Amino acid sequence: DTGVSQNPRHKITKRGQNVTFRCDPISEHNRLYWYRQTLGQGPEFLTYFQNEAQLEKSRLLSDRFSAERPKGSFSTLEIQRTEQGDSAMYLCASSIPGQGAEAFFGQGTRLTVV
Amino acid sequence: QQQVKQSPQSLIVQKGGISIINCAYENTAFDYFPWYQQFPGKGPALLIAIRPDVSEKKEGRFTISFNKSAKQFSLHIMDSQPGDSATYFCAAAAGGSQGNLIFGKGTKLSVKP
Numbered sequence: 001d002t003g004v005s006q007n008p009r010h011k012i013t014k015r016g017q018n019v020t021f022r023c024d025p026i027s028e029h030n031r032l033y034w035y036r037q038t039l040g041q042g043p044e045f046l047t048y049f050q051n052e053a054q055l056e057k058s059r060l061l062s063d064r065f066s067a068e069r070p071k072g073s074f075s076t077l078e079i080q081r082t083e084q085g086d087s088a089m090y091l092c093a094s095s096i097p098g099q100g101a102e103a104f105f106g107q108g109t110r111l112t113v114v
Numbered sequence: 115q116q117q118v119k120q121s122p123q124s125l126i127v128q129k130g131g132i133s134i135i136n137c138a139y140e141n142t143a144f145d146y147f148p149w150y151q152q153f154p155g156k157g158p159a160l161l162i163a164i165r166p167d168v169s170e171k172k173e174g175r176f177t178i179s180f181n182k183s184a185k186q187f188s189l190h191i192m193d194s195q196p197g198d199s200a201t202y203f204c205a206a207a208a209g210g211s212q213g214n215l216i217f218g219k220g221t222k223l224s225v226k227p
Contacts, residue, residue: 042203042217105157
């Protein structure tokens with residue numbers, strides 16, 4: 001296991017289409033996070049899971065966004081009816097719980113909505 | 115509403131010089147302050163982190179200085195190298211949740227040989 005893995009690395013989609021991204025965390029990490037990063041900005045928190053439970057969602061996560069982590073391992077982030085404003089890098093991170101636990105980020109999925 | 119303000123936006127430093135990046139925060143509930151380094155096309159990677167019970171933490175060439183009363187913290191990179199050229203983000207988190215991070219907007223550092 002070499003780290004957090006995200007697929008695909010790049011996705012180009014037409015406006016109005018649905019897209020789904022996958023994140024495989026580091027195997028012993030039970031916390032998993034999704035962030036969105038636009039050009040020239042820092043990552044913005046979207047949501048996080050502890051095991052299979054989704055514990056927090058940002059106001060940034062509109063109704064068109066849904067995230068799952070069905071067995072507490074990998075997670076998917078789906079965006080329905082994509083809009084041009086959804087174009088961004090979607091980052092996944094994982095950590096063990098507790099004080100001082102480092103969040104490890106994947107390389108991200110770059111979404112372009114045309 | 116930006117909870118973590120980072121400056122400068124960009125920084126050019128000569129090889130061997132000191133790079134200094136500053137961040138300020140408003141939320142006094144924040145209790146974890148990491149710095150991340152990001153290269154183009156890669157995800158952020160943790161450099162160094164500090165908690166408010168200490169005023170300074172050093173790891174190799176990287177030092178965080180923390181001023182709780184001013185609600186400010188800074189990253190110092192000593193003996194800056196061209197390989198340090200990247201975007202640096204400060205971040206903050208509250209309540210022991212190190213993953214629910216609030217990031218600054220980033221500083222693009224260029225170290226000239």
